Amino acid sequence: MAYQNTNGCISDSIEILDPKPLAAVACDVVHPPIVASFNDRIRPLLDCIDKLRHLNVMQEGIQLPTIVVVGDQSSGKSSVLESLAGISLPRGQGICTRVPLVMRLQNDPNITAPNLQLEYNNKSLPVDEISIADAIIHATDEIAGHGKGISNCPLTLVVKKNGVPDLTMVDLPGITRVAVQGQPEDIYEQVYDIIMKYIVPEESIILNVLSATVDFPTCESIRMSQKVDKTGERTLAVVTKADKAPEGLLEKVTADEVNIGLGYVCVRNRIGNESYEEARSDEERLFSTHPLLSKIDKSMVRVPILAQKLVRIQASIISKCLPEIVRKINDRLAANLAELNRLPQHLTSVAEALTAFMRILSSSKDSLKKILLSGEFDEYPDEKEMHSAARIVEMLNQYSNELHSKNFEKVDEFLMEEIMVLQETKGIGLPNFLPRAVFLNVLQRKVTEIAASPEDFVGKLWNYLERVVVIVLMHHCENYPQLQSSTRRAAQNLIAKKKNESVDWVREIIGMEKLTDYTCNPDYLTTYSKFMAQQHTFMEIMNDHGKYSMINLEGVGVIDVGHLRKHLDVVQQAFDLKMRMMAYWKIVLMRLVDSMALHIMFSIRNMINNEMENEIIQDLMAPHGGGIERMLDESPLVAEKRNRLKKSVKLLKESKEVVANIMDRISLHDDHERD
Numbered sequence: 001m002a003y004q005n006t007n008g009c010i011s012d013s014i015e016i017l018d019p020k021p022l023a024a025v026a027c028d029v030v031h032p033p034i035v036a037s038f039n040d041r042i043r044p045l046l047d048c049i050d051k052l053r054h055l056n057v058m059q060e061g062i063q064l065p066t067i068v069v070v071g072d073q074s075s076g077k078s079s080v081l082e083s084l085a086g087i088s089l090p091r092g093q094g095i096c097t098r099v100p101l102v103m104r105l106q107n108d109p110n111i112t113a114p115n116l117q118l119e120y121n122n123k124s125l126p127v128d129e130i131s132i133a134d135a136i137i138h139a140t141d142e143i144a145g146h147g148k149g150i151s152n153c154p155l156t157l158v159v160k161k162n163g164v165p166d167l168t169m170v171d172l173p174g175i176t177r178v179a180v181q182g183q184p185e186d187i188y189e190q191v192y193d194i195i196m197k198y199i200v201p202e203e204s205i206i207l208n209v210l211s212a213t214v215d216f217p218t219c220e221s222i223r224m225s226q227k228v229d230k231t232g233e234r235t236l237a238v239v240t241k242a243d244k245a246p247e248g249l250l251e252k253v254t255a256d257e258v259n260i261g262l263g264y265v266c267v268r269n270r271i272g273n274e275s276y277e278e279a280r281s282d283e284e285r286l287f288s289t290h291p292l293l294s295k296i297d298k299s300m301v302r303v304p305i306l307a308q309k310l311v312r313i314q315a316s317i318i319s320k321c322l323p324e325i326v327r328k329i330n331d332r333l334a335a336n337l338a339e340l341n342r343l344p345q346h347l348t349s350v351a352e353a354l355t356a357f358m359r360i361l362s363s364s365k366d367s368l369k370k371i372l373l374s375g376e377f378d379e380y381p382d383e384k385e386m387h388s389a390a391r392i393v394e395m396l397n398q399y400s401n402e403l404h405s406k407n408f409e410k411v412d413e414f415l416m417e418e419i420m421v422l423q424e425t426k427g428i429g430l431p432n433f434l435p436r437a438v439f440l441n442v443l444q445r446k447v448t449e450i451a452a453s454p455e456d457f458v459g460k461l462w463n464y465l466e467r468v469v470v471i472v473l474m475h476h477c478e479n480y481p482q483l484q485s486s487t488r489r490a491a492q493n494l495i496a497k498k499k500n501e502s503v504d505w506v507r508e509i510i511g512m513e514k515l516t517d518y519t520c521n522p523d524y525l526t527t528y529s530k531f532m533a534q535q536h537t538f539m540e541i542m543n544d545h546g547k548y549s550m551i552n553l554e555g556v557g558v559i560d561v562g563h564l565r566k567h568l569d570v571v572q573q574a575f576d577l578k579m580r581m582m583a584y585w586k587i588v589l590m591r592l593v594d595s596m597a598l599h600i601m602f603s604i605r606n607m608i609n610n611e612m613e614n615e616i617i618q619d620l621m622a623p624h625g626g627g628i629e630r631m632l633d634e635s636p637l638v639a640e641k642r643n644r645l646k647k648s649v650k651l652l653k654e655s656k657e658v659v660a661n662i663m664d665r666i667s668l669h670d671d672h673e674r675d
């Protein structure tokens, strides 16, 4: 069930709502009324789509099924619409249609005289049949200016008449390659853009008007429609001016060189001042008596057949698209309502502002606690930078690795530093007694070498924390942009203070490590004893000059100790000093990493729980902060968003009502048919 193709057969591409009553759309009626009756199930659907079009639901990105009339300039588009409507439209040489003309034809058997209404620029003007062409020209001038410029702002003509087919079509400006005098230079591009906007949506049916006097493949309108509808499944061709170029027309429409999926209808429009009745009888006579034109299949000629095909196609496309339109309206309405609810309420008193401010502080605090203290990152699942607990551990591990890689043992200078210190601190005393000053001297050198690392670490850590804290605060203040600058400033000031505190603390612990060699950790003695157990082997190598000088020392590795044989007087003491230091250094490094971890967690906790709130409040209340009253001025961005969403919600609600009525009718009708 679907469109009739070139041969008059029905193709499957679009489902027809109910083909039976459409048979009543008589193809043998030649005078207006062109179409005698119309399926009463389809008319409400068309009304519904027209109402949605009138509401401008398309501005919400919801496309409506539309028959779009395209054609090269003077191909006869307006004449085709005239023939279908039985009324005069501006016709002539050169560009006549300068704005999209939405033409709504509504069959009304109860009226004797046609009822015409022109709608544009939020106006609705009744017009009579004689002056309709002038009224359209006047309205076009008002929309697109006098002269030959064009505009994409549409004009709607509602034609209620006895006998017209119930059709809504959009006539578009004709395509012209070359601008004539008075036309903008880029007329082609302007027309192209307007046409594309209408024919790109899959919901559009392209009524391609081709003049019989031209070669179809050379038509710009064919090139355009082929761009968006390659297979031609939503393109119907109307061939005008059949009377002017009857030779070869049969071959042209049967060869179908330009791939028109929905078929061809050849017509002869009104010429000059003849009446519509005369035009229809002449057309009938032409296609039944002309030696060449009479050979064209009867299902492919004359305006009534065109009307019948368009009515069928329109019914099919509407019934196919309507469920999707309903779904889109509902989805968009729900999404916009949710977005509107998420917008902050408009604050009208200081008390309301204070409540909103306290809510921002407490939600920011909760987020930071989750991210920085408990390692939850559900608020930022895809932003790795915000998975702070893991990032802090990574940084801490890196810091620990860095500390361990410093003062790496230089194997070729093994014990030389210790020997040098022992020699320089020589005093009068027992030879095997190791003074504490010697140990402290070596310790201080080692601590000095690594002193920069903890400072670097706290610098990097607080820079990272500043990024995270600012992101969280900005996120919670996003609805109150007026708070953002003072909140950001407060966070930056606070973090700068915290960084200084950490640097002071680091300097203090480094100073303490330099001053005192102490640990209660039993690992120290265990490790020292283990290391010292190697002293005997080491001294054997030292004392036996003929012996191999390589040794594998635990904690150092395989080394050559031959160079130490010339320092036999101090080498034993130097070995002892080294082993003590190695055992103790492990404790020092562990202490630097552990205490750092405790310090940063303690600092972060204090910042979140106590200091951040105070800092933000102080900054806001300071003379430069602007006070809590700032929150009462709604940001223009939020106000604009609220207005836009409200308008959109109103439009979608109205649209929902329009489609709800029709869906109810459809299901009622279906129930009735089942019964």
Ligand SMILES: Nc1nc2c(ncn2[C@@H]2O[C@H](COP(=O)(O)OP(=O)(O)OP(=O)(O)O)[C@@H](O)[C@H]2O)c(=O)[nH]1
Pocket (backbone or CB within 6 Å): 071, 072, 073, 074, 075, 076, 077, 078, 079, 080, 090, 091, 092, 093, 094, 095, 096, 097, 172, 173, 174, 175, 240, 241, 242, 243, 244, 267, 268, 269, 270, 271, 272
């Ligand atoms: N002989 C003859 N002339 C026709 C026929 N259809 C249209 N014309 C004439 O062709 C000319 C152009 O027709 P329009 O209907 O204005 O063409 P259009 O495509 O709407 O023009 P623009 O919107 O300006 O691009 C007019 O003079 C019409 O009278 C037809 O079937 N036979």
